[in-house]
Every structure is written in C-alpha cells, then in structure tokens.
Amino acid sequence: MNDAPWMHGLHADTGYLLYRLGQRSGSAFNAALEQHGLRLRHHAILRYLATVDGARQRELADRLGYDPSAIVSLLDDLQQLGLAERRPDPADRRSRLVVLTPAGHDLLHTADHDSRRVTEDLLAPLSPTERATLNDLLQRISTL
C-alpha cells in the first residue's frame, strides 16, 4: 500500500494519523521481511517464541490476537523454513509445544536488525529525544 500525500492541512485527527501511519509502518515491515520469506505475523511469532521457549499454539493465538487457524498456517510456513518446530507436549497430548530452532534464533536476530532500520527510516524527522517521547506516549496508549 502506497503512502498518500493528503496528510497536509486539515486532517490532523490523531487517531486517523495513527491508522495511516500504522499502514505505512506495517507495509514497510512486510517489505523488509519479504527477503526472508516472512511477513509481520511470522515475525511476531518468532519474537514471542524467543522469549518463552515452548509455547502452545493456543497461547500464541491468545497473546498475539490471531485466530488459531491462522497460527496453524503461519507455523507451517515457519516449520518449512526450518525456523520453528512443533514438539509433543508431555503434559497434554492434544497440544503441541512450539520452539525456535537455532536457525530461527539466527533469522530473528537479523530480522530484528532490519526492523530497527525500518523504524529508523520512519522516525527520521525526529530527534533522539523526540523519538523517546513518542515511544513513551505510544506505549502508554497501547494498553497491553
């Protein structure tokens, strides 16, 4: 999705700005991840798996806000790329524990780097102090 030059002048509503910038941010991330055969949702899963190793798919769906069926196909992709594995859950035979492979860790590292560069570009017009302020404000309204 391309960016629109209408933002000058009257359309100053913050919510709308957020929406529009979110679009731009998302497509920029997707473009950056494309070279690895991933999209934003894959990356979100990788990132989550990197923090808690061994997550059930239901947990992924809940925490990331995706439909369980979406998790399935995303994991299929990650597994085919050798970035994640589904292991049997010793505690519950109907669920599976998803873990990152070493390759998954590696890719996550480089993908994180790429993502940070995307953010750099996005925030280019802002000074370091302003970036910190923006990050703080956004985090406050993100209500996790």
Add this chain to the structure above:
Amino acid sequence: MNDAPWMHGLHADTGYLLYRLGQRSGSAFNAALEQHGLRLRHHAILRYLATVDGARQRELADRLGYDPSAIVSLLDDLQQLGLAERRPDPADRRSRLVVLTPAGHDLLHTADHDSRRVTEDLLAPLSPTERATLNDLLQRISTL
C-alpha cells in the same frame, strides 16, 4: 517494575507499536462508522471531497492512495446513500466530477464527531498536553 521479558526488544519498537496501534485505531474507526453504513475509506473520500468540491475520480485515487477500481465501488456506495454525486466534467467528457451532496456534508459532520470520540477513547491515558505532543510528533513523521 519487572516487566515480562518480551516487553523489551521489538515489542517496544516504535514502528511495531505504530503498526499495532494503527490496527486498533482503524478497527475502532470502522466500528464507529458502521452505524452509518460506511467504512474508513468512505470517510476519507467524504473528507477529501469536503475540502475541494469537484474532484475527478482519478484525483481521489492518487491523493488517497487507493486503486481507481476501489474508488468506483466506494463511490457507488456513497452515491447509493445519497452522500455524493457524479457529475459530468465540462472539461473532459470521459471523467466525472464527484461532489458532496448536502446530506454528505451533514453525515460528514456527525461522522467527524464520532471519529473524534474514537480518538478520545484511544488517547484516554494521556493528558491534554501529551495528546498535543503526540499529535505533533505523528504529524511530523507523516509528512514526507
């Protein structure tokens, strides 16, 4: 404060926050506009038409960043709701001038009001000063 480990790293990345908040913001707007039978894109068109009366569809597509074919169906909706009209362009018989009807102006006003309420909810955790700061920062990175 002992955050969860996944709060650090990319979850705190500003670009990613923008993306997530954009998602939330967009769906909130769509929910608010649903009662009028509109979505965000319709609203964007109405808003643009309110500033320049008499816009060719191609102009809409370019300025808003939508595909021309998308404009067609969006305008069909607006026209069926009696909010906009397609008039012949005296200067070019293959293009059409799209204008807002009085009903379109009215609905835009109330829809704007609803949108502002959505934004209020979104920015609830912030003080008025902080909201102004956020709006300023967002606007700075939205103007390319």
Add this chain to the structure above:
DNA sequence: GAACAATCATTGACAAGAACAATGATTGTT
C-alpha cells in the same frame, strides 16, 4: 487532419487473508 498513443472510469478475474463453523483427538468433570 488521420493515425496512433495515452487517459479516464468501469468491469471482471484473481489471489490473499480473515473469520467462522465443523472435526478428530484428548482431557477435565460430574
């Protein structure tokens, strides 16, 4: 001015994704 390319709105086809219900296997509960 005639021939050709370009532009406008529109339509139709198409793939991609999200949302939702249904299923088989397993576990929890009464």
Add this chain to the structure above:
DNA sequence: AACAATCATTGTTCTTGTCAATGATTGTTC
C-alpha cells in the same frame, strides 16, 4: 462411565486488494 470442554487442524465463506482488459474520449505526432 458419560458428558462437556479444549487443542490443533481442516474446510468454507466472505471480504479485499490487485491487476488486466474494455469502451469512450482526449492528446500527440506526422
């Protein structure tokens, strides 16, 4: 033991965006 609930998965439907093709008109070039 019987029944409900949960997990991953599949399948289906519906929406969306994207793209190519079309008819009408305009611009351009020789």
